[in-house]
Amino acid sequence: MTFVTPEPYIGHLGLDGVGDTKGLMESELRERHIKWITNARVDHMTADSVIAEEIAEDGAVKERHELPAQFKMMLPAFRGVSAIRGIEGLTNPRGFVPIDKHQQNPTFENIFAIGVCVAIAPTGKTAVPVGVPKTGFMIESMATATVANIERLIAGEKPNVQATWNAVCLADFGDGGVAFVAQPQIPPRNVNWASEGRWVHAAKVGFEKYFLRKVRSGVSEPFYEKLALQALRIDKLKAVTFD
Numbered sequence: 001m002t003f004v005t006p007e008p009y010i011g012h013l014g015l016d017g018v019g020d021t022k023g024l025m026e027s028e029l030r031e032r033h034i035k036w037i038t039n040a041r042v043d044h045m046t047a048d049s050v051i052a053e054e055i056a057e058d059g060a061v062k063e064r065h066e067l068p069a070q071f072k073m074m075l076p077a078f079r080g081v082s083a084i085r086g087i088e089g090l091t092n093p094r095g096f097v098p099i100d101k102h103q104q105n106p107t108f109e110n111i112f113a114i115g116v117c118v119a120i121a122p123t124g125k126t127a128v129p130v131g132v133p134k135t136g137f138m139i140e141s142m143a144t145a146t147v148a149n150i151e152r153l154i155a156g157e158k159p160n161v162q163a164t165w166n167a168v169c170l171a172d173f174g175d176g177g178v179a180f181v182a183q184p185q186i187p188p189r190n191v192n193w194a195s196e197g198r199w200v201h202a203a204k205v206g207f208e209k210y211f212l213r214k215v216r217s218g219v220s221e222p223f224y225e226k227l228a229l230q231a232l233r234i235d236k237l238k239a240v241t242f243d
């Protein structure tokens with residue numbers, strides 16, 4: 001099995017790594033005999049192969065790989081949905097929605113954006129473009145800030161609430177996994193922590209059951225979840241706003 005990725009190194013994750021994700025992820029792949037090609041883009045596929053190009057820093061093709069492959073999985077680059085793509089001022093050329101620090105679109109002030117549709121600049125220059133992932137907890141923080149800002153608008157005030165964009169992730173590998181906390185998700189960070197083990201798989205199974213039960217009951221953030229996150233100092237909203 002070969003993992004072909006635009007990332008400049010394994011464990012970059014679109015975030016220039018979190019803690020030691022480079023070492024952790026390389027080790028996880030090695031343990032499963034999975035080879036990798038970084039700084040790469042898929043040129044095309046045939047019925048039984050994938051043709052991938054490894055790109056040098058100057059943008060030239062460094063090496064062309066023909067990988068025999070009976071079974072392939074391709075994750076295309078993300079782009080915005082067609083319903084809003086191409087609306088001048090609302091979306092960027094990839095169809096994502098630019099926002100200010102209050103989640104508000106600068107052109108259309110009555111439009112807020114949260115989640116995967118938000119335009120976020122890459123963490124740095126890479127040979128092949130690498131997008132920034134948007135993760136669940138980070139999106140919850142965007143939604144919390146947006147609701148508070150819409151409340152302010154209704155009250156005749158200006159939006160001033162900012163989301164933290166903190167990331168808390170459990171990446172499940174079936175029998176183990178890697179957990180990471182990035183505060184905030186985009187560097188530079190105050191907390192940059194990653195760890196691996198069987199406990200991550202168990203935690204993911206437990207979290208899934210907890211989350212679905214919570215959503216079915218209609219309570220998005222029970223008080224004990226709030227208390228637990230407060231104890232861990234993982235906030236959804238920035239404590240201080242300056243305007």
Ligand SMILES: Cc1cc2nc3c(=O)[nH]c(=O)nc-3n(C[C@H](O)[C@H](O)[C@H](O)COP(=O)(O)OP(=O)(O)OC[C@H]3O[C@@H](n4cnc5c(N)ncnc54)[C@H](O)[C@@H]3O)c2cc1C
Nearest residue numbers: 081083114115116117134135136137139168169170171172
């Ligand atoms: C494979 C994978 C694994 C992931 N793993 C994790 C993880 O372990 N932890 C984590 O935190 N995050 C993870 N993420 C990221 C996280 O799941 C997503 O960022 C999150 O679900 C995005 O939420 P969203 O509400 O912004 O968008 P979505 O969940 O994509 O919701 C958008 C909704 O809009 C609907 N829609 C689209 N077009 C229209 C239209 N024209 N009209 C009306 N509705 C429309 C879609 O049908 C969809 O239901 C993962 C993502 C992927 C793809």
